[in-house]
Amino acid sequence: MVLLGGIEAGGTKFICAVGTGPDDVRAEVRIPTTTPAETIAQVIDFFRQHRSPSDPLAAIGIGAFGPVDAQAGSPTFGYFLNTPKPNWQQIEFAGALQRALAVPIGFDTDVNAAALGEFYWGNAQGLETFLYLTVGTGIGGGAMVNGKLVHGLLHPEMGHILIPQDSAADTFAGCCPFHHNCLEGLASGVAIEKRWGQKATTLPADHPAWRLEAHYLALSLVNFILTLSPERIILGGGVMAQTQLFPLIQAQVRSYLSPYLAIPKIITAIEDYIVPPQLGDQAGLMGALALAQQALTD
Numbered sequence: 001m002v003l004l005g006g007i008e009a010g011g012t013k014f015i016c017a018v019g020t021g022p023d024d025v026r027a028e029v030r031i032p033t034t035t036p037a038e039t040i041a042q043v044i045d046f047f048r049q050h051r052s053p054s055d056p057l058a059a060i061g062i063g064a065f066g067p068v069d070a071q072a073g074s075p076t077f078g079y080f081l082n083t084p085k086p087n088w089q090q091i092e093f094a095g096a097l098q099r100a101l102a103v104p105i106g107f108d109t110d111v112n113a114a115a116l117g118e119f120y121w122g123n124a125q126g127l128e129t130f131l132y133l134t135v136g137t138g139i140g141g142g143a144m145v146n147g148k149l150v151h152g153l154l155h156p157e158m159g160h161i162l163i164p165q166d167s168a169a170d171t172f173a174g175c176c177p178f179h180h181n182c183l184e185g186l187a188s189g190v191a192i193e194k195r196w197g198q199k200a201t202t203l204p205a206d207h208p209a210w211r212l213e214a215h216y217l218a219l220s221l222v223n224f225i226l227t228l229s230p231e232r233i234i235l236g237g238g239v240m241a242q243t244q245l246f247p248l249i250q251a252q253v254r255s256y257l258s259p260y261l262a263i264p265k266i267i268t269a270i271e272d273y274i275v276p277p278q279l280g281d282q283a284g285l286m287g288a289l290a291l292a293q294q295a296l297t298d
């Protein structure tokens, strides 16, 4: 197998790796997200150090925080667009790497990359239509539909869908700077910490925070199931380390969808339908290697 590069470009750090897949990562580095000039130069240095005449890098894949331009053929393909992250608006990334390293570059959102990682090596192997949702600092979704990662208008921004707030149980105003109480505003890690005034990691497993969290996530999943018709949903991100959320979410999704959508996957096998990523927190980085592989064959 040829040697590939992968980058998980996040708002706080860029994780770069060289390898061929989850069982063969030869080098990895974490580079803080500072200014574009500084961070991108360090990324290029890393890949220059880890290629050799006997093992040249064949391609690099990037999964990036959004919004980004991931439309092949667009004049701003591989750019960060109007991200709220200071200094990173309208910044060219894929093209800069391509010029410096002279290899094909695959580029997509961080969540589409994570979805692709799970498709290659994880819990979405063999599926054609599925959803990867991350619940962390923010909420984002990547989707494959009929074998292709979804881009469309720009790319899905599933974290910002509108769901009914439970105003009797929850008076929190929501923390999304754009929409206040959208899904991310109500159910991201930041929302949990602002609502309850403590770190999410310090909330005990039986704290009411988790029942409310499961309620909001279940509402969102019902919407995604009814629109995308995914064959499976993978829930990743830091908040989902609270594994007690899975049975709560599964039970609520089943209850919302039955009897209308009373099919076996929902009624009797929901534990296999709403699942964690098999690659854990490596899904995004491994997905970036998979994007590199795709860039080679495209």
Ligand code: ADP
Pocket: 010, 134, 135, 136, 137, 138, 188, 189, 190, 193, 200, 201, 236, 237, 238, 239, 240, 241, 242
């Ligand atoms: P990011 O979204 O920044 O890429 P993560 O997916 O790790 O990174 O999400 C980080 C967020 O997840 C933190 O803001 C925190 O609120 C939450 N989080 C991290 N670990 C846990 C945990 N064990 N339990 C609950 N929440 C957690």
Ligand code: ZN
Pocket: 159, 160, 176, 177, 178, 179, 180, 182, 183, 184, 185
């Ligand atoms: Zn929002």
